[in-house]
Amino acid sequence: MAKDTAGAKRVTLQDIAQHTGYTVNTVSRALKNKSDISRATCERIQAVAAELGYVRNVMASALRSGRTKTLGVIVGGMANPFYSIMTDELQDEAMARGYSLVILCSRDQPELEMQAVETAISRQVDGILLFPCTASQRSIERMKAAGVPFVLMSRYLERGREDCVVCDEEQGAYLAAQHLLRAGHRKLAYLYTYDVVFSGEQRQRGFLRALDEAGIPACDRFIYKQQNEQDTARQLLAWKSEGVTGLFVFCDMEAWLIISCIQKMGLRIPEDFALVGFDNIQSKLHFPTLLCSVDGCMPGVARAGIDLLRSRIHGDAQPPQTLLFPVKLVCRGACESKEKHIPATR
Amino acid sequence: MAKDTAGAKRVTLQDIAQHTGYTVNTVSRALKNKSDISRATCERIQAVAAELGYVRNVMASALRSGRTKTLGVIVGGMANPFYSIMTDELQDEAMARGYSLVILCSRDQPELEMQAVETAISRQVDGILLFPCTASQRSIERMKAAGVPFVLMSRYLERGREDCVVCDEEQGAYLAAQHLLRAGHRKLAYLYTYDVVFSGEQRQRGFLRALDEAGIPACDRFIYKQQNEQDTARQLLAWKSEGVTGLFVFCDMEAWLIISCIQKMGLRIPEDFALVGFDNIQSKLHFPTLLCSVDGCMPGVARAGIDLLRSRIHGDAQPPQTLLFPVKLVCRGACESKEKHIPATR
DNA sequence: CTTGGTAACATTAACGTTAATGTCTTGAAT
DNA sequence: ATTCAAGACATTAACGTTAATGTTACCAAG
Numbered sequence: 001m002a003k004d005t006a007g008a009k010r011v012t013l014q015d016i017a018q019h020t021g022y023t024v025n026t027v028s029r030a031l032k033n034k035s036d037i038s039r040a041t042c043e044r045i046q047a048v049a050a051e052l053g054y055v056r057n058v059m060a061s062a063l064r065s066g067r068t069k070t071l072g073v074i075v076g077g078m079a080n081p082f083y084s085i086m087t088d089e090l091q092d093e094a095m096a097r098g099y100s101l102v103i104l105c106s107r108d109q110p111e112l113e114m115q116a117v118e119t120a121i122s123r124q125v126d127g128i129l130l131f132p133c134t135a136s137q138r139s140i141e142r143m144k145a146a147g148v149p150f151v152l153m154s155r156y157l158e159r160g161r162e163d164c165v166v167c168d169e170e171q172g173a174y175l176a177a178q179h180l181l182r183a184g185h186r187k188l189a190y191l192y193t194y195d196v197v198f199s200g201e202q203r204q205r206g207f208l209r210a211l212d213e214a215g216i217p218a219c220d221r222f223i224y225k226q227q228n229e230q231d232t233a234r235q236l237l238a239w240k241s242e243g244v245t246g247l248f249v250f251c252d253m254e255a256w257l258i259i260s261c262i263q264k265m266g267l268r269i270p271e272d273f274a275l276v277g278f279d280n281i282q283s284k285l286h287f288p289t290l291l292c293s294v295d296g297c298m299p300g301v302a303r304a305g306i307d308l309l310r311s312r313i314h315g316d317a318q319p320p321q322t323l324l325f326p327v328k329l330v331c332r333g334a335c336e337s338k339e340k341h342i343p344a345t346r
Numbered sequence: 347m348a349k350d351t352a353g354a355k356r357v358t359l360q361d362i363a364q365h366t367g368y369t370v371n372t373v374s375r376a377l378k379n380k381s382d383i384s385r386a387t388c389e390r391i392q393a394v395a396a397e398l399g400y401v402r403n404v405m406a407s408a409l410r411s412g413r414t415k416t417l418g419v420i421v422g423g424m425a426n427p428f429y430s431i432m433t434d435e436l437q438d439e440a441m442a443r444g445y446s447l448v449i450l451c452s453r454d455q456p457e458l459e460m461q462a463v464e465t466a467i468s469r470q471v472d473g474i475l476l477f478p479c480t481a482s483q484r485s486i487e488r489m490k491a492a493g494v495p496f497v498l499m500s501r502y503l504e505r506g507r508e509d510c511v512v513c514d515e516e517q518g519a520y521l522a523a524q525h526l527l528r529a530g531h532r533k534l535a536y537l538y539t540y541d542v543v544f545s546g547e548q549r550q551r552g553f554l555r556a557l558d559e560a561g562i563p564a565c566d567r568f569i570y571k572q573q574n575e576q577d578t579a580r581q582l583l584a585w586k587s588e589g590v591t592g593l594f595v596f597c598d599m600e601a602w603l604i605i606s607c608i609q610k611m612g613l614r615i616p617e618d619f620a621l622v623g624f625d626n627i628q629s630k631l632h633f634p635t636l637l638c639s640v641d642g643c644m645p646g647v648a649r650a651g652i653d654l655l656r657s658r659i660h661g662d663a664q665p666p667q668t669l670l671f672p673v674k675l676v677c678r679g680a681c682e683s684k685e686k687h688i689p690a691t692r
Numbered sequence: 693c694t695t696g697g698t699a700a701c702a703t704t705a706a707c708g709t710t711a712a713t714g715t716c717t718t719g720a721a722t
Numbered sequence: 723a724t725t726c727a728a729g730a731c732a733t734t735a736a737c738g739t740t741a742a743t744g745t746t747a748c749c750a751a752g
C-alpha cells in the first residue's frame with residue numbers, strides 16, 4: 001500500500017517478522033539456518049524473505065557481530081599489471097568464500113599506504129592484505145594496534161616476523177640468470193629502478209648466485225639502477241660495445257621500457273640483447289611482445305594469502321609464518337642464443 | 347592499565363568522552379566540526395581523539411546516518427587494462443572526495459553482474475558505477491527497486507533513459523578511420539570480437555561514416571567478427587592479397603592480438619598493415635608497441651561519473667542525462683603511409 | 693527585574709542486527 | 723504424578739554512532 005514511492009524503503013527483519021508473526025530474532029536465526037528453529041518455520045520465513053526481496057544490512061550486522069565479511073587489499077595501483085592481475089585473483093578467491101574486497105591504493109607512497117591502512121580499519125575490514133611499498137613498520141604497527149589480522153603479500157620484509165606470502169624471488173632471479181647463461185650469454189646485467197622493499201635485494205642475490213655457479217668473473221657482471229630513459233639508453237649502448245648481451249630486469253613492466261629503449265636505438269631482441277623479466281604478466285595480458293619472464297604463481301599466492309588471513313581472522317594464533325611459492329621460468333624467445341652453434345646445455 | 351592485551355579494543359566515542367568529561371554526542375559533534383561546540387572544546391576533543399588513535403566506526407556511522415561514504419564499482423575485471431586504468435582514475439577521484447570504493451567484477455557475465463549488484467546493495471553503498479556487460483535491464487531494475495542511485499559508465503544503453511557517462515565512440519571510430527585514410531589507405535577493415543553492449547555498433551557506425559565521406563566504395567570496406575586466432579590469421583592473409591592495408595580494431599586489447607597475429611605471419615606494421623585501436627591504454631601502460639589509438643578521456647569520464655553519481659546521491663532529481671566526452675586520436679606510427687610520397691593531407 | 697535569545701553542552705532515542713538469556717510447551721523417564 | 727530435558731520461540735540488551743530535542747547559564751534588551 002503506497003510503498004512504491006520515491007525512496008523505496010529497504011526490507012528489514014522487522015518487516016519479515018510482521019509478515020510472518022515471528023519475532024525479529026527468530027527471523028534472524030531462521031535466515032542463518034541456525035538450530036533452535038523448526039524446519040517448517042525456517043522454510044516459511046526464508047520464503048517470505050525472498051518474496052519481500054530482503055537483503056541483509058551488512059552495516060548493522062557488522063556493527064553487532066564485529067564481522068564485516070570484508071577484506072582490505074592495499075596495493076600500489078591498478079596501472080601496474082602485477083597488481084591488477086593479482087587483484088583479479090584475489091577477487092575470485094574472496095568472492096568464492098563470501099568475502100568482499102575494499103581495494104585501496106598506496107601509489108607506492110608510504111604516507112598513502114598509511115592512509116589506506118587507516119581507511120581499511122575505519123571500514124572495519126575483518127583483515128588486511130598488504131602489499132608493502134616501504135620497509136617502514138608504521139603500517140604494521142598500526143594494524144597490530146588496531147588488532148586487525150593482516151598478511152604481507154609479495155614483498156619480503158623482516159622475514160618471519162609477520163605472516164607473509166611470497167614467491168621465491170631469489171630462486172626466480174636465479175632461474176632467469178640461468179636461462180640467459182644457457183642461451184650462451186656470458187656478460188650479463190641486472191637492471192632495476194625501485195627497491196621495492198626487499199624484493200630487489202632478493203632478485204639481485206639470485207642473479208649473482210647463478211653467475212657464481214657459472215663462474216662468470218666480476219668484470220662480466222653489471223648491476224644498474226635506472227634513473228631515466230636517456231641514461232639507460234646510454235648504458236645499453238656502452239654495454240653493447242662491451243659485449244654485454246644478457247639482461248635481467250627487475251620486473252616485466254620495467255622490461256617493457258627497456259624494450260622500447262632498445263627498439264628506439266634500432267637494436268633488436270634477441271639478436272642484440274637477450275631479456276628476461278619478472279612476474280609473467282603476459283600470462284593474462286597478451287600483449288604482442290616476446291619477453292621471457294619468471295612466473296611468480298600469482299593464483300597460488302593469492303589463494304594462500306586469503307586462506308592464511310582467514311585462518312588468522314578465525315582465531316588461529318600460530319606464530320607468524322612465511323609461505324614461499326615456487327617459481328618457474330616462461331620462455332618466449334627473447335633470449336635465443338646469439339651464437340646458434342653453441343649447445344644450450346653447456 | 348593492562349589494556350594492551352591480545353584483542354586491542356577499538357577506541358570509541360565513549361572512550362574519548364570519558365577521557366574528556368564530555369558526553370558521547372558532544373564528542374561526535376566536535377569531531378565533525380559542527381557548530382554548537384566551542385572552539386576550545388573542539389580542539390581539546392580532537393587532540394584527545396588523535397592521541398587515543400580514534401578511528402570512526404564507519405559501520406555504526408552508516409547504520410545511523412544511512413550513508414556509508416562507499417561507492418560500488420562494477421567492472422568486467424582487472425585483467426583488462428581498460429578497466430584497471432579506469433579503476434585507478436575512479437579511486438583517485440573517490441578518495442579525494444572522501445569515498446571508498448567496493449570494486450566488484452562481472453567477468454563480463456550477466457549473472458555475475460547481477461550478483462555484483464546484489465553484493466553492492468547489501469554493502470549499503472551510497473551509489474553504484476556500473477560498466478554494463480549486457481543490454482539486459484535486470485541489473486538496472488534491481489538498482490532502481492533498491493533505491494540506489496547509479497550511473498552507467500562507458501557503455502551506451504538505451505540512450506537517455508538512465509544517467510550515463512561515455513566518450514564519443516562514434517566520433518572516435520570516425521577519427522580512427524580518418525587517420526587511416528589520411529595515411530593513404532584505401533581498403534579498410536573493422537575488426538571486433540565482442541559486442542560490448544552498444545559500443546561495437548557505435549564504433550562501426552563512425553568507421554563507416556568516415557568511409558562514406560571519403561567515397562570509399564562498398565567493395566573496399568570490410569567488417570569482420572573474430573572467432574579465433576587461426577581464422578583471423580587466414581582473414582588477414584586474404585586481405586593482404588586483396589590489398590587491404592588499414593585495420594581499425596574494436597579496442598587496444600584486441601589490437602594486441604592482431605599485432606601478435608601479424609608478427610607471427612612474418613608481416614610488419616605499418617608496412618603491411620596499418621593499425622588503429624581504441625582506449626589508448628598505452629597512455630598509462632607503456633608497453634613497447636607502436637599502436638595508434640583513440641583516447642576516450644578516461645580521467646574526464648571517471649571524474650564526471652563520480653560527480654554525477656554524487657549529485658544523485660545528494661538528492662538531485664533532474665531527468666537522466668548522458669554526458670558525452672570528446673575523444674582524440676593518438677598517433678604512434680602504426681599507420682604511416684604505405685606510399686610515402688602521398689601527402690598525408692590528401 | 694523580567695523576558696527572550698543564544699551559546700554550549702546533555703539526554704534520549706533510534707539505525708538493523710545478533711548474543712545471551714528467558715519462557716513455555718511437550719513428551720519421556722522416574 | 724513429578725521431574726527433567728529439550729525443542730521452539732520470545733525478550734532483552736547491546737554494537738557505536740548520530741538526529742532530534744532538552745537543559746542550563748549567561749547576556750542584552752525591554
